[in-house]
Amino acid sequence: MTTSNQVIPTGTYYLDLDTPSLLLDLGVLENNIAKMAEFINDVPCSLRAHSKSHKCPTIAHMQITAGAIGICCQKLGEAEVMAHHGVKDILITNQIVGATKITRLINLLAIADDVKVAVDSHKNVEELASASEASGDQLGVFIEIDVGMGRCGVLPGEPAVELAKLIDRSPNLELMGLMGYEGHCVNIIDFVERRKLTHEANSRLLQARDDIEKAGIEVGIISAGGTGTYNITGRYPGITEIEAGSYIFMDTTYRQVLNDFDQSLSVLATVISKPADSRIVLDIGIKTLVGDFGTPVIQELRPALKCELNEEHSLWFYEHAMDELGVGEKVRVLPGHCCSTVNMHDHYYVLQDDRVVDIWEISAARRAQ
């Protein structure tokens, strides 16, 4: 097995890998995928797995093989990678705005004909309508509803209905459904509170569906949900699919919310310095372990009192000497946020029983455009 700059023999012991390396426990990954598939089997709702978490066509195909109806992408660049690797059913859960990107989006329809995109403004719908009319393509769109997160999306009622009418009048656009991500709910630790706010968000989304259908426009798909709300939104009557992504890896943040899935992802790091009794320094910083939220944890140790991430160093503070760890030793660090950490790496070193059995390219990493 090779990466761009090294050959790794199959069966290499994980501690013999150089650092930093992104490790993926295959057994745990497969188990997480199977658990979600089992849940989906039991509810009248599908899974459109969010590929922003893994950015890896190999994993997207594993999810589809296990029953996912397709994938979500956050970025056009990710969708291009997935389409070139044979994924057909793609929902871009984001607005694709401006002539340059819209031309790429239309070109993508020639590779994966089932590409759909979120919209939330008249200007963007008009741009998409004229581009698809000019190319003679039919483009599926989802109206994004702001279900309380306060990011993108139109509100239910008049704004959603007016946008639906504009889409309906555009011969080359097809309103395929509504999308509403309850990102303000997914990390609420208390289940009762999480369920209450998620139900409110779900009901706003279905309110928007009812408003649009009352205006005589049919709405097919209702897409919502993340890992933290998969078992709430996935059971809510009227929701037709969930968009969970992180469930395949989990991270220390999501582990505080849910125990249903296990952590399959870690970053292998080396202790490069132990300058004081209570401080160790690892060779991973924000360029390999993103600290946008959540607290990373060294798997072999108790949680640190404090962890500071510099660019290429991380400083871990404990109350007393850590005799168990010396300079040159390697540890596995569980990320606070799996999705942004994955984005900084080029490969997964896939482990079975602590041995490297494969290397998977993270082909869509950093495809931010």
Ligand SMILES: Cc1ncc(COP(=O)(O)O)c(C=O)c1O
């Ligand atoms: C639009 C959208 N759908 C779904 C998700 C769910 O992701 P996760 O399963 O990682 O919570 C996200 C997360 O950012 C999102 O932005």
